[in-house]
Amino acid sequence: MNSIRSRMYLLLVFILMIGCNQADKSENTESHAIAGFILSESDLPDFEKNLDHRGLLEAWGDRHGESIRTGEHIYNNICFNCHGNHEQEGSLPTAFKFWKDSFKVGSDPFSIYQTLTRGYGSMPPQVNLTPVEKYDLIHYIRETFLLEKNPDQYFNLDSAYLVSLPSGGSIGPAPKEFKPWAEMDYGNFLINTYELVGLNAPPRERSSGPSPLPDENLTKANYAYKGIAVRLDQGNGGVAAGNAWMMFDHDLMRVAGAWTGEGFIDWEAILFNEKHNISPRTIGDLHFENPVVPAWANPNTGSFDDPRFTARDKRKFGPLPREWAHYKGLYQYDDKVIISYTVGNAKILETFGLETVQNQPVFTRTFNISASDKPLKMRIAPSGTAVALLGEGAILKDQNGFTVMELVSSQSIKIKLLIAKQGLEGLAQYTKSSSPPEDLNPFIKGGPARYPQKLTTEIQIGEQEGPFQVDIMNPPFDSPWKNQFRLSGLDFFKDPNKGVICSTDGDVWLVEGFMKNSGKLTWQRIASGLFQPLGIKVVNEEIFVTCRDQLVRLHDFNGDMETDFYESFNNDHQVTDHFHEFAMGLQTDKAGNFYYAKSARHAREALVPQHGTLMKVSKDGSKSEIIAKGFRAANGVCINPDGTFIVTDQEGHWNPMNRINWVKEGGFYGNMFGFNPPSDSTDTGMEQPLVWVERERDQSPSELLWVDSKKWGALNGQLLNFSYGYGKVFVVPFEKIGEQVQGGIFELPIPRFSTGVMRGRFNPGDEQLYLCGLSAWGSTQPQLGGLYRIRVTEKPMHIPKGLKIRKDGIELAFTDKLETNSVEDINNYTVKTWDLLRSRKYGSKHYNEQTLEVTNVTLSMDKKSIILTIPNIKPTWVMEIDFHLKSEKGEKVDGLIQNTIHQLGGNP
Numbered sequence: 001m002n003s004i005r006s007r008m009y010l011l012l013v014f015i016l017m018i019g020c021n022q023a024d025k026s027e028n029t030e031s032h033a034i035a036g037f038i039l040s041e042s043d044l045p046d047f048e049k050n051l052d053h054r055g056l057l058e059a060w061g062d063r064h065g066e067s068i069r070t071g072e073h074i075y076n077n078i079c080f081n082c083h084g085n086h087e088q089e090g091s092l093p094t095a096f097k098f099w100k101d102s103f104k105v106g107s108d109p110f111s112i113y114q115t116l117t118r119g120y121g122s123m124p125p126q127v128n129l130t131p132v133e134k135y136d137l138i139h140y141i142r143e144t145f146l147l148e149k150n151p152d153q154y155f156n157l158d159s160a161y162l163v164s165l166p167s168g169g170s171i172g173p174a175p176k177e178f179k180p181w182a183e184m185d186y187g188n189f190l191i192n193t194y195e196l197v198g199l200n201a202p203p204r205e206r207s208s209g210p211s212p213l214p215d216e217n218l219t220k221a222n223y224a225y226k227g228i229a230v231r232l233d234q235g236n237g238g239v240a241a242g243n244a245w246m247m248f249d250h251d252l253m254r255v256a257g258a259w260t261g262e263g264f265i266d267w268e269a270i271l272f273n274e275k276h277n278i279s280p281r282t283i284g285d286l287h288f289e290n291p292v293v294p295a296w297a298n299p300n301t302g303s304f305d306d307p308r309f310t311a312r313d314k315r316k317f318g319p320l321p322r323e324w325a326h327y328k329g330l331y332q333y334d335d336k337v338i339i340s341y342t343v344g345n346a347k348i349l350e351t352f353g354l355e356t357v358q359n360q361p362v363f364t365r366t367f368n369i370s371a372s373d374k375p376l377k378m379r380i381a382p383s384g385t386a387v388a389l390l391g392e393g394a395i396l397k398d399q400n401g402f403t404v405m406e407l408v409s410s411q412s413i414k415i416k417l418l419i420a421k422q423g424l425e426g427l428a429q430y431t432k433s434s435s436p437p438e439d440l441n442p443f444i445k446g447g448p449a450r451y452p453q454k455l456t457t458e459i460q461i462g463e464q465e466g467p468f469q470v471d472i473m474n475p476p477f478d479s480p481w482k483n484q485f486r487l488s489g490l491d492f493f494k495d496p497n498k499g500v501i502c503s504t505d506g507d508v509w510l511v512e513g514f515m516k517n518s519g520k521l522t523w524q525r526i527a528s529g530l531f532q533p534l535g536i537k538v539v540n541e542e543i544f545v546t547c548r549d550q551l552v553r554l555h556d557f558n559g560d561m562e563t564d565f566y567e568s569f570n571n572d573h574q575v576t577d578h579f580h581e582f583a584m585g586l587q588t589d590k591a592g593n594f595y596y597a598k599s600a601r602h603a604r605e606a607l608v609p610q611h612g613t614l615m616k617v618s619k620d621g622s623k624s625e626i627i628a629k630g631f632r633a634a635n636g637v638c639i640n641p642d643g644t645f646i647v648t649d650q651e652g653h654w655n656p657m658n659r660i661n662w663v664k665e666g667g668f669y670g671n672m673f674g675f676n677p678p679s680d681s682t683d684t685g686m687e688q689p690l691v692w693v694e695r696e697r698d699q700s701p702s703e704l705l706w707v708d709s710k711k712w713g714a715l716n717g718q719l720l721n722f723s724y725g726y727g728k729v730f731v732v733p734f735e736k737i738g739e740q741v742q743g744g745i746f747e748l749p750i751p752r753f754s755t756g757v758m759r760g761r762f763n764p765g766d767e768q769l770y771l772c773g774l775s776a777w778g779s780t781q782p783q784l785g786g787l788y789r790i791r792v793t794e795k796p797m798h799i800p801k802g803l804k805i806r807k808d809g810i811e812l813a814f815t816d817k818l819e820t821n822s823v824e825d826i827n828n829y830t831v832k833t834w835d836l837l838r839s840r841k842y843g844s845k846h847y848n849e850q851t852l853e854v855t856n857v858t859l860s861m862d863k864k865s866i867i868l869t870i871p872n873i874k875p876t877w878v879m880e881i882d883f884h885l886k887s888e889k890g891e892k893v894d895g896l897i898q899n900t901i902h903q904l905g906g907n908p
Helices: 002-007 027-036 046-050 053-062 064-083 109-118 131-149 159-164 710-715 820-824
Strands: 189-195 223-231 244-249 254-260 285-289 325-333 336-343 346-357 360-369 377-382 386-390 394-399 402-407 413-420 455-458 468-472 487-492 498-503 508-512 520-527 535-539 542-546 551-555 565-570 583-588 594-598 613-617 624-629 645-649 658-663 691-693 701-706 719-723 729-731 734-737 740-747 756-762 769-774 785-792 800-806 809-814 829-835 847-852 856-859 865-869 876-886 892-901
Touching: 053 064, 053 109, 053 131, 053 159, 064 131, 109 131, 223 336, 244 346, 244 360, 254 360, 285 360, 285 377, 285 413, 377 413, 386 394, 402 413, 487 756, 487 769, 487 785, 498 535, 498 769, 542 583, 624 645, 645 701, 658 701, 691 740, 691 892, 701 756, 710 785, 719 756, 719 769, 734 800, 740 800, 800 892, 820 856, 820 876
Parallel strands: 487 535, 535 583
Antiparallel strands: 189 223, 223 244, 244 254, 254 285, 325 336, 325 565, 336 346, 346 360, 360 413, 377 402, 386 413, 394 402, 455 520, 468 785, 487 498, 498 508, 508 520, 535 542, 542 551, 551 565, 583 594, 594 613, 613 624, 645 658, 658 691, 701 719, 719 729, 729 740, 734 740, 740 892, 756 769, 769 785, 800 809, 809 865, 829 847, 829 876, 856 865, 876 892
C-alpha cells in the first residue's frame, strides 16, 4: 500500500459508513470485524504498524479545540454531502447516521480507526487521511453527534482503555493537503461546466430539504455550461498551473469572461474534490465577463434574442440553432488553442492571447472569418470595458450596453480584438505596437507532439486457481503529467495489439502490447482536456469519445497519433450545472448510429429533456434523438442482437434498488423526477426491469456486454454485467415471456477488482475480456483506476447460465455437469423472496420476506440442468436462490442467484 499511497489518490466518497456494536473486545466481535475488513494488516503502510494510538488519543486533551476544528473541516468538506447531520439529511439517505445509528464493528475510537483505515463492508479504506486526521475526525463525530444525540454509542475513555491501546513510536506522517485534481497537467485547455465570478463573490446558493430539492435562483449566475477554459500565460503544468485564462462557451459562441490570479478554479465538483451538487468557480480577478446570451447576432435577423429551450427555472440551455451558429471543434498546435465554428455560412477560426499594457493584462481574440452572405455582428463585452480593434473589415460600436463588432466587409478578413479592464487608458494607442492579426491556417494542419513520452508498464500475469485467471495491467501511475487514470472506456483497433482508453479526467491513451508476449504495455497520451469522457468507440479506425458536452471525433493530421483536431461530431444535448448528469458509454448499431446514456439530476427534478435518457446520434452526427427516458443514473449502454438495448440504473429516489433494464424504444423507466414524466406514478406506469439488483449483490451496476469469444466456452453468447460499486462481474441469465424480459445475476468466481468496473470489450485477437475501471463516486474499491484482462482456463466453471420460471418452480441451466445426489437433495437449496416499495424516497427496505419450500429437485439427462419444484412460487420483486451442490467429479459448487419474477411461464 505504500506505493498506492504515494502514487494514487483515493477519492473520498463514503468516508464514514462505519458500523459497530458497543466496544466489545470479545473474540466473536474481533473475528467478525476482521472478516469484514477490505484490507488486511499486511496491506497497510509501514507507519500504521508502529503507531502510538494511546498518544494520539491522549493528545486530544492538549489540542481539543484544534482537533475538533480539523475534524469539523474534514467532515463538512468530505462527509457532509453523503451523511448530512441531524438537521439536514445527506444526499445518500442510506449512509450511516452518527446521531442515531448503532455501530457494527466497535464504537470505541480504536475500532472506528481500524474501520477507517482498513475499510469495512461498503466503506472503502481511507488511505489518504493521516492518523492524526482520522483521529481528529473521530473526535469531532464523538463530541458533536454521539455525546448528546447518540449517547449509547459514546464510548467513555478511561485509563484502563488507554493502557490497552498500542503505544508505538510514531504518530504517522504529518497531515498534508493533497489535491491531485489541482496538480494534474490537463494540457492548455480543459472543458467543463464553470461559474465565472469576481473577487469577493457571495457564497453559492445551495438548496436543501426533502427531495426533490427546490431549484436555486441562478438566472443571474454566469455559467459556461460547455466551457472551454484556455490558459494564456506561458509555462509548464497546463491550465491548472496558469495565471491568466479566457473562457469560451461553445453553446453560445461567446467568451464568457477572462480572469487572472494565483489559482485556476476552486475545484468544487464531483470529479475534482468529490463535492456533490456543485460546479467549479473561477478564482481570482475577473477582468471582464459576458452574460449567458448569444455572442453573435442571428445572421438572418440581426437580433440577439435567445431562442433556446427555457427550463422550469427560467434559464436557457443547449446550443444555438445550427443555421445561426455551430461549434465545429478545437484545434491544438503546441500550446495554441484554435476554436472553429460557423455563424450563418461564415467559417470562423478564433484563438486567444495575452499581452501587457501599462503593466496591466490585455486579452486578445484573433479571428479569421470567411466570406459571409449576411451582415454579421458580435457583442464583445459590456460597455465601459476597454476594447480596441486591429485589422480591416470590421468596426466597433456601442449598442444597448455592449461594445459590438460589426463586419463591414463581405470578404474574408483577419482581425484582432484587445480587451482589458474598465479604466485602462491608451489601449487604442497600443494597437500601433501590437502584432497584427495572424493567419491561423498554418496551425490547423497538425503540430509538434505535446506528450512525446511513451510510458511502459508491466503486466502482472494471474495464476489463480479455477476457471478464470485475472491479469493486472496497471496504467503508469507515475506519469510526468500526474494523471489520475480513472479509466472509463476502452476499445480496440483492427490491429488487436492496439487499443484506446479514456479517463474521466479528460485523457485518451493509445495502448499497445495486448497481443505480444513481452509482458509490457506501452501508453501514449493522445488527447487531453476533454469533459468527463465516459465512453469510447473505434469506428473504421477513427476514435469517438462520449463527453459530457459533446460526442467528439479525434483527428491526427501528421501521423504522430496525437490529436490535432477535436471535432465536435455532435453537441446537440443540453448541459446544466448539475453534477450528476454524466454522459455514459458509447456503442454503435449495424447502421452506424451512436448510442449513449445521459443521467438525470440527483435528488432534483429534471430541467432539460435529455436528463435521464438513452440518446441516439445519427451516423453522420447531424442529428440526435431521445430513444427512451426515465432513468436516474444510467451507466452505459449495451446493444442487443435484436436491436434493443440494456441500460442499468442505480438505487435512489423512485428506484427502490438498482435495476438492469431491457430497453424498448419509447419506454419510460421509472424516474418520476425525470423530464415530463407520465401522469401514472404507479409501478404499472413504467417498464419493468430485467432484474432488481439488491445492494448486497451490487451497489452500482455499470455496463453490460455480450460474450463474443469461443475461448469462453459455455459462456459464449451469454450476457455479462459489470459492477462499478463492488468491482465484480456477473453472468445474467434471462428469459423472455411475451414482451417482458426477466432474469437474474450470478457473480463470477473471481476476486473483486481493486476498482469499480466500468466498461469491457472482448479483444478480437485473443478473444479474452478486457476491463477498465475507476473509483470516483460511491465505489467501495480502494484503487483510483485500473485495467484488467480475464482469461478463461480449461477448468469447469459450474456457472448457472440459464434461468426459466415455470408455473411450479424454476429451471436452472449450468455450464458443466453436476452430481445427481447433491442436486436432488432439497436441503441443499434455500429460496427467499421479498418485495420492494417504489416511491419518491431513496431506496427501499424489504417487505413480505418469505422462505419458499422446495419440494422436489430433478437433474436433466445431460446433468447440466436442474428443475426446482416450488409450489408457492409467484411473481416477486426479488428472489435469492442459494445452492450448495457438487460437480460430477465431487467438487463443491456453491453459489447464489438473485433474480426477479414478473410472470410465471409454462412447463415443458
